[in-house]
Amino acid sequence: MTAAAYLSRATGAGLDPHEYQRVTAGLAGLDQWGQAFMSAARGHLARAAQARTAISAAGHLQVAARWFHFATLGPNPERALAATEADTAMGRALDLLEPEARRIEGPSFTGWLRGPADAAATAVVVPGLDSGKEEFHDVINALLLRGMAVFAMDGPGQGVLTATTTVRADYHQVIGQVIDALGAESVGLVGLSLGGYYVAESAAREPRVAAAVTVSGPFRLDWDALPPPVRDLLTERAGGEEAARRFAGQVDLSGLAPQITCPLLVVDGGQDVIPGVTNGEPLARLASRGRYLHLPHGDHLLGNARPDWLAAAADWLSAELS
Template identity: 55%
Template structure:
């Protein structure tokens, strides 16, 4: 079971920017699933305390944030502490590497704004059910390299806000509140996994969003058919089984798809098949300006083949500001 767990999370870890050899060495210490979080937390601590120049320390702290986030992916009594450690390490690391980066927080969200003061546009990165803003540094770096600013956020039930909030069906309003707080004119949004649903729903709601993309996002969910591990995570993030089932019932883009008028890129992995999840191929079909990219052999979040989609997605989002 532990070997299967380590293998199942391999592409997710490496897709988040963790060196594959470091992952294999570190996870060799995992004998049971109960070891997952403590081993990941210990790896985060090694990076967090590693010496070096300011630049070296900055990179080490971002790596610590990724490992602390990984620690949250398997149930553990210190879940909240791991999420908070990821948030703190990322902010510390970015303060050393990018002094202009700044935290922006609202009643229902928090995140770090990175990038130039006068960008062509700002992309909001929306995480999913058990992910956080600190899982997607690689995506953010690809957007920054193309001249965009990036606001990676944690909303209700996510990352830094997991201790104080639960899943909400009104996440699109949270994205709109983030746009208000950012005070920017040209806005794009990209959502990952369940964040893909959030991003699509927000783009259908808020005309200030002029370009959108989603990766491994659902078109709709069927609570009864979802695998037990997914329902367990959703239950923890929603607060109760009843709240989780009610939330899942709201995840449906059927009515929103025709209203999502901005340029949209939908990315799916060809091997990402989860019972109870209808993928977003229909969204690309029914959105007026939708385009679909299915990556053969791609897994959930397509971390096993980023080259097949990440450059195209980053181009799509940044060219959408032209």
Template identity: 65%
Template sequence: MSPAEFAAAQWSRATGAGVDPHEYRRVTDGLASVADWGPSFLRTGHGYLQRAQAAGSARSAGEYLLMAARWFHLSTLAPHAEAHRAAAEADHALSRALTMLEPGARRVSGEGFSGWLRGPSNALGTVIVVPGLDSAKEEFLDLVSALLTRGLAVFAMDGPGQGVLAATTTFVPDYERVVGRVIDALGSAERTGVVGLVGLSLGGYFAARAAALEPRVAAVATVSGPFRLDWEELPPPVRHIMAQRAGGADAAREFARHVDLAALAPRITAPLLVVDGGQDVIPGVTNGESLARLAPHGTYLSVPHGDHLLGNARADWLPRLSDHIAHALTGTPA
């Protein structure tokens, strides 16, 4: 794949994550090969660190650091030697930003998870945001902001094999155990209320599975989440990433075998919103319509022009998803 083709494939994901589209084009137009992706995005992130250091206020510095975190994370979308360091830099930039911008934000970590708890201490509900195959908590800052503006507390996390934990851990099929430990930890932080889950891409499977098996989940939404995976049909790049995150090809094949919600969907008693993009067609991936149909309180939202993660159609789903979670957790009108 040429660098231009790779950049086009990542366009809506990157801009959906909140980077400036004009800067994205400037950075990617200068790539001689896909191998240049990681180093170029790292340099861009370091440029934002320099802006943060020179900023005239803590607010400006924090905003620059949030942008640095986005670029560092996006650098990991193409394989490169510094990918694990980039994930650590994304995590560090986000931590510095939230320390400056939100004194009440708290780092919460435990076995198989690490993330930031944000929002009011007296929130009626807490939303756990679950990333996917190669995403991380730094990718979904705009989603977190939408939930925060509705008065919710939000815990954006990295789980096993994800984000800052990708260097030291691997995927687990029983993600409900991770979610259970997160809920326990948030309860210790005295900021839980009732709990909702939002899962994105493979995180949609993790969230749906946890909602079926963890009785404390009171609301759930998935975005571009798989209902089922067929390892043999998955594109080689997807299998490669999954092998990296699962600990090898055999482990990835076994992990993919578990990704099937047919038996679990009827056990999801919480209100469920399933969001899919009509243009999101990946061989070997069965999208979420069956999940919404089989869940007792499932609602399906298909955006015809939406792609994977629907970064090209945020206005068509992000407000509705945020309202769905807020209404289910707090009773406020949707």
């Protein structure tokens, strides 16, 4: 893990690349990651407090939320505090910018529902192993601009729920709770990184999923081949190595992919090569209505290739849900 390796992910999350490079240039080692990123976040909290308008204050609060979230991605003894601060800052920003946004919570999830109350379609954005609802603002905005209601969520082992829950492979149970709480007849799903598996698994087992998009999602995990940093992260989010091994063994869409009958768009980057992770081509091929978008130059989460897929994926999902 290096700061440079996270640059495209950071810019995709809405962090200014110049500020990101300034903050990370001062790191003597990764052990300073959390402190430096939380300090940057608090700088934006201070700017929000001094802002002359609600729009400016909300903008700084949104950026603070993203810096706090990124503070959870590296070594940080205050990771739980950073996740809570990210959640709080985003809530304060939405109070100012979108007072109609609603916090919706259930036994296994929490998140924000944004967009028109009378929207014709609802999309749920599902994060991955170490991401959360504060990260994928560009995806959320793309869906909002197309008139959809959007629920950005944290599920088990994700975001603000990391300290109190652990990952689970039967994510369709969580998506079912979300759909019930939203009161929707059907939803579209967008899953990023491990969220891509969660979305595909849900599309196979939850009949109210009307269309789905996966971005850099795994088709299969091989625990023994995973690099040590990924195994360590999964062990942390699963609550122990035995649970992590068991979870990794369940991340296999070979049998589930043919059960996906809704429209499915699978987006992969050719530069996204992680040992022990099988990318999404088999998922698109085995699903009856699967479509595969492969970008040879794309990295993990395709933050370096957003013009090549984000607008097209948002248009595709909007069309399928309408």
